[in-house]
Amino acid sequence: MHSVWFGEFMGTLVLVLLGNGVCAGVTLRKSYAADAGWMVVTTGWALAVLCGVLVAQAFGSSGAHLNPAITLSVAVNTGNYTQLLSYWSAQLLGAMCGASLMTLHYGPHWRLSPDPAAKLGIFCTCGAVRSPLFNLASEVIGTMVLVVVAGAIGSRGVSSTGPAAGVGQWLVASLVWGIGLSLGGTTGYAINPARDLGPRLAHALLPIPGKGGSNWSYALIPVAGPLLGGALAGLLLHFAHV
Numbered sequence: 169m170h171s172v173w174f175g176e177f178m179g180t181l182v183l184v185l186l187g188n189g190v191c192a193g194v195t196l197r198k199s200y201a202a203d204a205g206w207m208v209v210t211t212g213w214a215l216a217v218l219c220g221v222l223v224a225q226a227f228g229s230s231g232a233h234l235n236p237a238i239t240l241s242v243a244v245n246t247g248n249y250t251q252l253l254s255y256w257s258a259q260l261l262g263a264m265c266g267a268s269l270m271t272l273h274y275g276p277h278w279r280l281s282p283d284p285a286a287k288l289g290i291f292c293t294c295g296a297v298r299s300p301l302f303n304l305a306s307e308v309i310g311t312m313v314l315v316v317v318a319g320a321i322g323s324r325g326v327s328s329t330g331p332a333a334g335v336g337q338w339l340v341a342s343l344v345w346g347i348g349l350s351l352g353g354t355t356g357y358a359i360n361p362a363r364d365l366g367p368r369l370a371h372a373l374l375p376i377p378g379k380g381g382s383n384w385s386y387a388l389i390p391v392a393g394p395l396l397g398g399a400l401a402g403l404l405l406h407f408a409h410v
Contacts, residue, residue: 170228172251176258177265179224180234180362184266185273186216188367191290192270196277210348218341225337232337234259235360237398241315244402256362263366267291271374284380291367293356293390294383303386306354307393308400310347314359315401316410317343323410358390365391 190212193201201208217234224232233239239255270290271278281287288294295303321339322330331339348357358364365387372382404410 172229172231173254173258175224175227175229176233176255177262178227179220179222179229179232180259180262180366181220181266181269182223183216183220183234184263184363184367185269186219187213187363188267188270188290189273190216192274192277195281195286195290196274197280198277199274206353207349210345210352213348214341214345217344218337221337221340234262234362235314235394235398236260236362237311237360237394238315238318239398240395241398241402241405244399245319245406259362260366263362264370267367267370268374271370271376278379279377282378284378287376287379288371288381288383289356291371292364292383292387293358294386295355295389296353298386300389303355303389304393304396306351307358307390308397310351310355310357310359311394311397312401312404313347313351314343315398316404319401319405319410325410355390359394359397361391361394 190201190209193199193212194204194209196202220234221232224234231242233242233255236256236259239252239259243249243252278287295306318340320326321336321343330336344359347359351357368382368384368387371379
């Protein structure tokens with residue numbers, strides 16, 4: 169079971185379980201964390217990334233992408249697209265399983281929370297101000313920051329030997345925390361197609377009481393935006409030789 173595919177699957181599962189989990193804790197009624205706020209959400213997602221990366225590496229994916237946009241950026245940067253679909257399948261399935269486990273974990277709380285839109289927001293993102301072009305731009309910009317800074321963390325310009333063992337994971341988690349705090353208020357910072365699409369599919373498929381629709385009219389933005397941002401950032405890293 170120790171393989172790149174299984175590492176990506178398990179890492180993304182943990183990422184979404186904990187990331188969607190903090191959204192559920194803050195949103196669902198009768199949760200001890202109810203109404204804890206944006207700082208808790210962004211911190212929870214940052215730690216979810218840390219845990220997901222560590223699990224992915226432990227189970228066989230040394231790169232620990234956990235994100236189709238990261239995988240695409242690496243492919244664009246290196247010119248090697250052979251593993252793209254394998255990574256993407258692991259990430260999407262891992263995200264769906266993580267969202268499903270989160271749904272089970274908070275089982276009794278769904279009936280006690282009457283707002284369908286709030287329940288959907290636990291699973292996936294939407295524009296705080298609905299403006300498709302600006303929402304798309306937010307996702308492109310956020311994902312470019314993610315890819316460029318992650319590339320800088322491991323670059324020769326920062327350190328000829330890269331970060332010390334065990335430090336890089338914390339730096340990436342801090343990066344995601346910073347993106348959430350600074351750029352996340354516009355769209356909820358999906359910056360990861362699997363993180364949004366996988367839980368959205370789980371929301372559509374699972375028998376969640378009072379869930380409402382899954383807002384498929386918005387769903388393309390948190391998929392296309394991060395992929396475009398990842399591709400553009402991959403080109404930048406390639407031509408800048410970072």
